[in-house]
Amino acid sequence: MQLKLISGFCDRLIVSAILLCFALFVGIGIALAQERSIEPMFLEIDKKYQIPEGWSILPFELEDPYKRVKNGPILANVTHKANIEWISRWIANPKEVISNAKMPDLGLEFDEIKAVIVYLGSIADDGLSKVKWDEYLLKREDDMTDEEYDKMDQIFQMGKGVWGRARCTICHPVKGLGGNVGVGPDLGSIVTKVNRDWLYDWLANTKMHFPDTLMAQFRFSDEEIRGLVEYVMRDTQFMPEEEYEDEGEDGQDGGTPKTIEETKFLTNAEYSTIKGDSALISKGKEVVERSRCFVCHDIKGLSELMPVVERNREKLEGFEKVLYEIRCLTCHTIQKKGGTYAPNLTEAGTKMKMDWENEFLKAPDIIRPLSQQMPKFNLTGEDATFATEFMEKYLTNKKLPSGIFDNEKPSQEVVEAGKNLFYDKGCNACHAEGTKGGGVVGPNLGTVGDRLQPAYMFHHLKNPILVNPRAIEPNYALSDQEIKSLVGFLIDHVKGKEGN
Structure with a gap:
């Protein structure tokens, strides 16, 4: 009797195990056959707790320009952009051409x-769109009449002003000077590299040439672009130093540093005779593949080796569009x-x-x-409104104190006490306060009352390093x-405050 009970129990146990395995198998099959679905509510909660308390959840995913899949520019039209001799010297030894080359x-x-240059020429578009220039602008200065020179100089000087307002030297060093942000190439010999048509086209629409460029799309007018091109193509700071000039073939393109004078390079004349050579094209493609150039550059015909998921930015609008373009x-x-x-x-909105x-x-x-001034991008009123409305709504910190001088002006006694504190602590060593002067390490405080909210000032002064770890x-x-x-x-x- 006892043996029968044990036997029956074992039978039931085996059947249960079989049923359990079957259920698990069916469940796994369903899970594998169907994509896992997550409720949007849970995604929002997860996102909320991944950002520091006090920050707002943004309505779109921020695009970090430093997280590019490929850091180098697109090479599709490089033979239209750059002088053939320059490309040849560049490939041979980049740092000899531009000291901060990556x-x-x-x-x-x-x-x-x-072979690489011939291959790059084979994948280029048929031709660069031609820009209509006044004939005298294509002349050397020595060949101009006095009247032509004066007209050119007017355009040149206007371009010099655009260069200054755009703060180009914040990103671009020139012969090693400037480039504090560290993202742009040295422009000290740019006249040996680019032609004026390409430079005009680049300044008019940087994103068309290189969608992932870190350079802003300035809202330059046609007149401003022409002035900037004239300034860059003629000012001596963008030409090789005189003592480095190579007195080579017809003295064209401004010369090359003596340090690479012995480097063998491909001339425009020689390139024109081998352009389109199918054997060289095939060899050049093989060299590009072997050198893994596609790791840093988008190259037509090689995307299958390292495909890039392109972002669709055509539908960007509002502040998201401004963020990308600027x-x-x-x-x-x-x-x-x-x-x-x-x-x-x-926390700009706060x-x-x-x-x-x-x-x-x-x-x-x-x-x-x-050196830290914001460039003049020529933003429209609509651009500025998109930015400020976004800041006010999303770029805030709810944990900041409030109610400090919100609806009241500080008394004269408070102002005087603050003034004494400002000078007793030596704040003027780093900050100027209006016409009274002071240091230039920190921002000028002459109109800080127009600029900053009182609650933020309080928060900042409470612990500057907590607010800005680099302070x-x-x-x-x-x-x-x-x-x-x-x-x-x-x-x-x-x-307008008297005395400031």
Whole structure:
């Protein structure tokens, strides 16, 4: 009897195990056959708790320009962009041509370099669109009449002003000077590289040539672009130094540094005789594949080796479009994405007064030391409104204090106490405050009352390094009353205030 019970129990146990395995098998099959679905609500909750408390959830995914799949420019039309001799010297030894070049020396033989250039020519579009220039602008200055020279000089001087307002030297060094952001090539010998038609085309639409470029799409007018081209193609700072000039073939293209004078290079004349050679095209493609050029560059016909998922940016609108076209995140950070050269914008809506910000974006004024001034991008009123409305709604910190001088002006006693504190602590060593002068390490505080919200000033002064880990401003461990006095003194600095 006992054996029967045990036997029956075992039978039932085996059947149950079989049924359980079957159920698991069916369940796994369903799971494998169907894509796992996650409720959007859970995704939002997950996203919310992945960002620091106090930050807003943004309505779109920020594109970090430093997280590009490929760092080099597209090579489809490089033979239209650059002089053939320049390309030849560049491939042979990039750092001899541009000191801050990121491209490695591939150690190619001259025959391989020649084949690569012929291959790159074979994948180029039929031709670069021609720009109509006044005839005298295509002349050497010595060949111009006095009247032509004067007209050229007017355009040149206008372009020089555009260069200054656009703050080009923030990103581009020229003969080793400038380039603080560290993202642009040295332009010290650019006249030996590019032709004026391509330069015009690039300045008119940078994103068409290189969608992932870190360079902003400035809103230049046709006149401004022509002026900038004239300035770049004629000013001596963009030409090789005289003592380095190579007195080679007809003295064309401004010459080349003596340090690479012995380098064998492909001339325009020789290129024209071998252009389209099918054997060289095939060899050049093989060299490009072997050298893995496609790791950094998009190259027509080689995408299958390292495919790139292209972003569809045609439907961008509002501030997302401005962010992409102006490349704000090349210099600024938003929620840990972007550059660190300019102020962090993550809490800009809590920090800045939006009326001031709107006007500043359209015509940036001098706030920080000259090398850190924001370029004039020629933003439209609509662009500026997109930016300020986004900042006010999304770039905020709900944890910041509020109610500090919101509906009241600081008394004269508070202002005076703050003034004494400002000078006692030596704040003027780094900050100028209007016409009274001071240091230039930190922003000028002459109109800080127009620019910053009082609550943000309080938050900043409480612990500058907590607000900005890169700040060099000391933490004076001020009491709340001292900070309030200092804020009262600072918000008294507004545009048109007598004595500021």
